[in-house]
Amino acid sequence: MTSSLPPIPNAPPERPRVAVIGAGPSGLYAAAALLASDVTPVDVDVLDRLPAPYGLVRYGVAPDHVKMKSVIRVLQRPFADGSRVRFLGNVAVGENGIPLDVLREHYHAVVHATGSSLDRDLGIPGEELAGSHGSGAFVSWYCGHPDATVLEPLLDSPGVVVVGAGNVALDIARVLARAPAEMATTDVPEHVLATLRRSAVRDVHVVVRRGPQHVRFTPAELRQIGELDDVDVLVHDDGLLAAGVEEPEDRRQKQNLEMLTAWAGNEPGTASRRIHLHFLRSPVRLEGAGGRVEHVVLERNEVRDGKVLGTGEQETVDAGLVVRAIGYSGEPIPGLPFDQENGVVPNDGGRVVRDGVPVPGSYVTGWIKRGPTGVIGTNKHDALETVEKLLEDLAELPEARYPDRDAIFERFAEYGVEPVTWDDWLNLDAEEIRLGEVRGGAERVKVAGLDAMLDACRSAAVR
Ligand SMILES: Cc1cc2nc3c(=O)[nH]c(=O)nc-3n(C[C@H](O)[C@H](O)[C@H](O)COP(=O)(O)OP(=O)(O)OC[C@H]3O[C@@H](n4cnc5c(N)ncnc54)[C@H](O)[C@@H]3O)c2cc1C
Structure with missing residues (x-):
């Protein structure tokens, strides 16, 4: 799409790679903004600890607000391209998953979009x-x-x-x-x-x-x-x-x-x-x-x-x-500063700051950036602001240690993590739509339970 555009003169030599952590509205709006960037082409991996995308649109918006959930048609758009933006579900980042330091070796920038999940x-x-x-x-x-x-x-x-x-x-x-x-x-x-x-x-x-x-x-x-x-x-x-x-x-x-x-x-x-x-x-x-x-x-x-x-x-x-x-309150992210009182990561327009100084290559968007306020659409403006800051910083981003984009999969294997791809998720999606037909009158019926979700992801027969 924008790959024919020349990189900006002082851009890093390799194509910048960005990890977006969290496939909720803010993470997906950030991925869309990165994809649409006419500054320089950027490769994006959207990681989520769940095998399914959409964050609170799937797991917060009330089930009887069916129309509200149709926003997923917009949120899924970055994945249509197939390669520039990849979904890597079932990948938790942090203490019980892939350490942030490991991610930093593979991506020039990390956008944290993990929301506020604590009651x-x-x-x-x-x-x-x-x-x-x-x-x-x-x-x-x-x-x-x-x-x-x-x-x-x-x-x-x-x-x-x-x-x-x-x-x-x-x-x-x-x-x-x-x-x-x-x-x-x-x-x-x-x-x-x-x-x-x-x-x-x-x-x-x-x-x-x-x-x-x-x-x-x-x-x-x-x-x-x-x-x-x-x-x-x-x-x-x-x-x-x-x-x-x-x-x-x-x-x-x-x-x-x-x-x-x-x-x-x-x-x-x-x-x-x-x-x-x-x-x-x-x-x-x-x-x-x-x-x-x-x-x-x-x-x-x-x-x-x-x-x-x-x-x-x-x-x-x-x-x-x-x-x-x-x-709600956000959960501290190991390795990043945290504002306990407001339950957010301290930031300046999306740039993570520690004691007032930007932390190179670290950004936040959505609820973890501004706290649990606003509607789904609020996250779009919020993500645009963060991505603007990231693109301004492109030339100064820290180098990623591994030049190969796919090297991250070896690290996943090292940590026993088996990522769910966009196609895998579409299998689960199809299964849920099928269950909706079985129940009758429902657009879909959610598959509950991690094992059942992963089974549906990996069963290619349903699509
Ligand atoms: C109960 C409820 C109902 C709502 N109803 C509406 C509504 O009807 N209409 C409306 O406009 N707004 C509604 N909202 C608000 C809307 O859902 C939020 O504005 C929006 O979801 C915030 O987006 P986010 O991306 O910041 O966070 P989230 O949607 O929470 O997404 C965060 C994502 O990060 C992932 N994640 C978290 N930690 C990790 C980790 N360590 N590693 C990897 N991934 C991780 C999570 O799995 C999740 O997918 C509702 C909110 C709630 C709580």
């Missing part, structure tokens, strides 16, 4: 009880992530508490309240669908620290819970909305407020399930006998001078499952 804690007593999970762990379960730690969530009680005021809290509430027959038309793996079919959940309580005028939901997401079949939405706001609250300036918060005000008059109806939105409440304790969560103790809050303060007044909600959706 933040509430820091309250009882959080360790069975039935209490972070949203990352819970979402990984219903999305069929191969290392989901929640194997069989406890959906055997009518009450569930979801703590959080963002879209992830609404995703979880919706998945738990939606009729299993509707979930059958999504890509949830069979074992997840079976659990949802057996679910005893009837009341999903979403607990929000602040008032209804401050929620950060996307209005479209909030609207969806009101449109769910056979689900009543009930607002618990202590009469705040009826009395009238100050109108927020933010357009989205204003739309949310209009919806919540309309719902505030809802009385419990005859629907099979209910989503309760509790405002100005914070969980202070999870309680339960026998090591299992049974109740959540909430404290009422008030907002004074913009600060949320507990009033000391408490109430209890029965729940056999508690999911905290209060944000």
